[in-house]
Amino acid sequence: xxxxxxxxxxxxxxxxxxxxxxxxxxxxxxxxxxxxxxxxxxxxxxxxxxxxxxxxxxxxxxxxxxxxxxxxxxxxxxxxxxxxxxxxxxxxxxxxxxxxxxxxxxxxxxxxxxxxxxxxxxxxxxxxxxxxxxxxxxxxxxxxxxxxxxxxxxxxxxxxxxxxxxxxxxxxxxxxxxxxxxxxxxxxxxxxxxxxxxxxxxxxxxxxxxxxxxxxxxxxxxxxxxxxxxxxxxxxxxxxxxxxxxxxxxxxxxxxxx
Amino acid sequence: xxxxxxxxxxxxxxxxxxxxxxxxxxxxxxxxxxxxxxxxxxxxxxxxxxxxxxxx
Numbered sequence: 430x431x432x433x434x435x436x437x438x439x440x441x442x443x444x445x446x447x448x449x450x451x452x453x454x455x456x457x458x459x460x461x462x463x464x465x466x467x468x469x470x471x472x473x474x475x476x477x478x479x480x481x482x483x484x485x486x487x488x489x490x491x492x493x494x495x496x497x498x499x500x501x502x503x504x505x506x507x508x509x510x511x512x513x514x515x516x517x518x519x520x521x522x523x524x525x526x527x528x529x530x531x532x533x534x535x536x537x538x539x540x541x542x543x544x545x546x547x548x549x550x551x552x553x554x555x556x557x558x559x560x561x562x563x564x565x566x567x568x569x570x571x572x573x574x575x576x577x578x579x580x581x582x583x584x585x586x587x588x589x590x591x592x593x594x595x596x597x598x599x600x601x602x603x604x605x606x607x608x609x610x611x612x613x614x615x616x617x618x619x620x621x622x623x624x625x626x627x628x629x630x631x632x633x634x635x636x637x638x639x640x641x642x643x644x645x646x647x648x649x650x651x652x653x654x655x656x657x658x659x660x661x662x663x664x665x666x667x668x669x670x671x672x673x674x675x676x677x678x679x680x681x682x683x684x685x686x687x
Numbered sequence: 688x689x690x691x692x693x694x695x696x697x698x699x700x701x702x703x704x705x706x707x708x709x710x711x712x713x714x715x716x717x718x719x720x721x722x723x724x725x726x727x728x729x730x731x732x733x734x735x736x737x738x739x740x741x742x743x
Binding site: 481482485486489490528529535536539543544645649652653656660662663666667669670 | 697701712715716718719722725726730732
């Protein structure tokens with residue numbers, strides 16, 4: 430009984446209806462939170478006593494980093510759905526998440542680099558946090574390439590699911606790299622034992638932007654899943670049309686001969 | 688000491704972030720529109736396809 434609603438929305442047709450209802454809300458709320466985050470981050474919050482104004486880059490860099498990792502967790506759950514239940518919606522969720530994760534990883538790396546130049550004096554440093562984040566971007570790009578290389582969507586989903594499950598080992602490495610190794614990147618200052626070390630005047634813009642980014646990600650992910658379901662329907666109808674044409678062609682030629 | 692303004696870097700970071708999100712959103716939306724149109728075309732053609740197959 431408790432799982433009935435999940436089974437209902439795991440049906441692609443029901444999911445399409447649910448997505449059509451939810452996506453405008455995700456966009457609207459996401460835009461409102463991002464607007465609030467922009468005002469708090471660029472206008473209302475103070476400059477940092479050490480970093481100066483560059484601290485404002487953190488309000489887009491950190492949510493992008495969180496989202497890049499969250500997206501991988503979503504993809505890992507979908508990969509389990511593909512391998513254990515062989516559910517087509519799980520395949521679509523995996524495929525739709527990979528390019529989004531790649532974009533947020535890229536944004537995280539580039540904004541971090543822009544912040545690093547005035548703060549650390551360098552655009553790039555091969556330290557554990559930066560390198561493991563680059564590895565995450567490369568895994569996302571590898572997954573996007575894998576989906577494009579294998580033509581059969583079921584085979585592509587299984588191959589991508591296995592690669593996703595192998596790559597999930599990188600997520601704890603990213604999270605704990607600043608504790609395990611001596612890195613230039615600062616240690617965790619928000620999600621840590623003992624609570625955040627950031628002042629609330631900087632924590633609120635960060636949370637507003639993070640909520641906004643998450644809602645936008647959910648809107649894009651739902652739209653991407655919808656696109657994959659449409660793509661599968663197009664593929665099935667095209668194959669049916671081709672099979673119908675093949676059946677019709679010999680029948681027509683037989684008729685002409687008779 | 689010359690005080691350097693970091694606002695160009697800050698604005699570049701924000702422009703890149705929202706530019707990248709905007710490009711992805713546009714790409715996903717256009718893909719959806721194209722696929723919905725393609726599916727509607729195939730669904731409209733499917734009954735004709737079946738009728739042609741039945742005639743021959």
